[in-house]
Amino acid sequence: MQNPFRSEAEAYRLVLLLVGYFALIVAAKVTVGTGAALVVFALLTVAGGVWLARGKSERPAPSASARRGPETQRRVLVIANETVGGEKLRACIREKTEGYDEEVLVVVPALNSPLRHWASEEDRARAAAQERLARSLEGLAAVGIEARGAVGDGEPLQAIEDALRTFGPDEVVISTHPEGRSNWLEKGVVDAARARFSVPITHVVVDLAAEREQDTSSQRPA
Amino acid sequence: MAAHAADLHAHEAHPPVANQSSRVSAPMLGMFLFIGSEVMLFGSFFTIYFFDRVVNNAPEWPPEGFHRPVFVAGLNTAILVTSSFTMHWALQAIKRGSRAGLQAGLVLTLAMGTTFLVTQMFEYARLGFAPRDGAFASTFYGLTGLHGAHVFVGLSLLAVATVRSFRGHYSPEHHHGVEIPGIYWHFVDVMWIVVYATVYLL
Numbered sequence: 001m002q003n004p005f006r007s008e009a010e011a012y013r014l015v016l017l018l019v020g021y022f023a024l025i026v027a028a029k030v031t032v033g034t035g036a037a038l039v040v041f042a043l044l045t046v047a048g049g050v051w052l053a054r055g056k057s058e059r060p061a062p063s064a065s066a067r068r069g070p071e072t073q074r075r076v077l078v079i080a081n082e083t084v085g086g087e088k089l090r091a092c093i094r095e096k097t098e099g100y101d102e103e104v105l106v107v108v109p110a111l112n113s114p115l116r117h118w119a120s121e122e123d124r125a126r127a128a129a130q131e132r133l134a135r136s137l138e139g140l141a142a143v144g145i146e147a148r149g150a151v152g153d154g155e156p157l158q159a160i161e162d163a164l165r166t167f168g169p170d171e172v173v174i175s176t177h178p179e180g181r182s183n184w185l186e187k188g189v190v191d192a193a194r195a196r197f198s199v200p201i202t203h204v205v206v207d208l209a210a211e212r213e214q215d216t217s218s219q220r221p222a
Numbered sequence: 223m224a225a226h227a228a229d230l231h232a233h234e235a236h237p238p239v240a241n242q243s244s245r246v247s248a249p250m251l252g253m254f255l256f257i258g259s260e261v262m263l264f265g266s267f268f269t270i271y272f273f274d275r276v277v278n279n280a281p282e283w284p285p286e287g288f289h290r291p292v293f294v295a296g297l298n299t300a301i302l303v304t305s306s307f308t309m310h311w312a313l314q315a316i317k318r319g320s321r322a323g324l325q326a327g328l329v330l331t332l333a334m335g336t337t338f339l340v341t342q343m344f345e346y347a348r349l350g351f352a353p354r355d356g357a358f359a360s361t362f363y364g365l366t367g368l369h370g371a372h373v374f375v376g377l378s379l380l381a382v383a384t385v386r387s388f389r390g391h392y393s394p395e396h397h398h399g400v401e402i403p404g405i406y407w408h409f410v411d412v413m414w415i416v417v418y419a420t421v422y423l424l
Contacts, residue, residue, distance in 0.1 A: 005257055008401045011408035012310040018412055019303060022419035029424060037424065 004052075021048070074100035077163050077199075078147075079107050079156055080175035081129075081184075084136040086206030089175045090143055096171060096202070097145065104140070104147035105167045108133040109159040117154055126151050156189050157196065164197060172197070175204045257409070264413055267365045271421065274357040285358050291345050292422050298341050299418045305334035306411045309380075309404050319394045321387070328384040328400070331407065335377045342370055362421060369410070369417050376410045379403035 004014040021044050029037035076096050080089060084106065093104060112125035133149040140147045152159025160172060174190050176182040182205075184190070190203045275283060284290060312327025346363075353363040383403050386392065392400055 005405050005409060008310065008313050008404035008408065011405045011412075012306060015303065015306045015408050015411045015415070018415045022415055022423075026419060026423045 072101050073103065075103045075167065075169040077105050077107065077167055077169035077172045078175065079109070079160055079172065081109055081111055081132070083175045083177060083206035083208060084108055084132050085139050086175060086208055087211050088206045089204050090140060092173060092202065092204045093140065093145055094143060096173065102146060104145060105163060105169065106133060106136055106147050106149045107152040107159050107163050109152045109156045110154050112154045122154070125154060156184055157192055160193055160197065164199065169199060172199050172201045173204055174201060175206050178205050178207050260409070264368065267361065267368055268420070271361040271365060274361055288351055288358055290422050291349070294341065294345055295418055295422050298338050299414065301334050302338050302411050302414050305331045306408055308334065309407050313397065313400050313404050316392050316397045316400060317394055324392065324400065325387050328380060328387055332377060332380050332384055335373060335380065339370060339373050339377065342366065365417050365421055369414055372410045372413065376403065376407050379406060
């Protein structure tokens with residue numbers, strides 16, 4: 001939703017709009033009656049609500065184009081949260097960077113509860129994300145993938161946008177849980193990212209439970 | 223790679239780095255909280271007003287024996303809305319680098335705000351009823367008085383901005399000290415439009 005007090009100019013516009021709003025309501029009451037004033041009030045209030053709500057969707061969608069670099073070099077941006085340590089994700093990164101002078105940036109969004117987010121209490125969320133990130137980087141290093149890491153914004157799309165501006169990747173890999181267990185899929189993060197950014201986006205589904213089960217069975221003596 | 227991981231572990235001992243891209247910046251959060259608290263404050267007064275109006279279910283409003291000075295308050299409304307225009311003009315002037323425009327805009331805004339407050343005091347003196355004279359009188363004085371207090375705060379902020387403008391402060395790049403009182407002044411204006419329309423006209 002738009003904040004009508006974001007700047008002096010927007011606040012001034014609100015003053016003018018409000019003058020018009022009440023002028024129409026009062027004019028309806030004076031000329032026709034209370035019923036008409038109520039109808040005008042309802043219509044204008046709904047129109048105002050739609051206008052405020054549309055302010056969000058009309059926000060210009062930032063789009064970052066793919067970086068132009070040497071053909072032997074490849075930059076991959078990985079966005080993942082709980083699935084950041086998944087074997088399938090590691091395999092995907094290995095596949096994307098094979099034969100290239102790779103540069104991988106893993107961004108783990110600092111997921112937070114809405115209440116803590118609004119209270120700007122992000123320390124714990126960022127510390128937890130940092131821990132997951134460190135484990136993931138160690139895992140990638142173990143399979144020979146050179147990677148850097150960063151904790152990103154709590155909203156995955158914002159985290160991608162930030163990384164696109166500073167890292168300029170050739171490709172983005174978004175890792176999620178399988179459908180039904182993934183909050184990001186439920187929110188349509190992958191589709192929204194594809195619509196919003198012009199960089200190629202690969203979606204990797206990591207089933208951590210299945211991977212753990214597989215690990216356990218492979219460690220069992222035959 | 224191991225070096226990267228080691229770096230990350232080394233940083234764990236310190237508070238995490240501030241997230242520059244956070245969707246709610248501190249000034250924005252402050253403004254949201256301020257507006258939220260003000261909306262609740264005025265909202266509580268409006269609730270009392272409408273409760274009184276609906277529960278009384280009087281055939282005429284305001285109740286018999288009370289008279290609202292609609293015309294004088296209308297003039298006051300025009301003065302306040304005009305002061306929003308001069309406030310906006312002042313800020314636009316300093317953005318263009320016109321100090322004279324900034325000073326003229328601020329002085330005019332200050333003068334009109336003071337006129338509003340003085341007129342309201344005269345209006346109170348001539349109303350013919352006091353806050354103790356029933357629920358309508360209490361809520362009338364409560365709402366308009368609460369708004370008057372906000373005008374007083376706004377005038378204080380504007381007075382500081384005006385003095386600073388005459389001392390050579392502010393520039394096209396740095397005019398935060400005018401923008402913030404400007405937002406507050408427009409907020410005060412917005413609240414008055416709501417108060418005037420609901421208490422005096424509807």
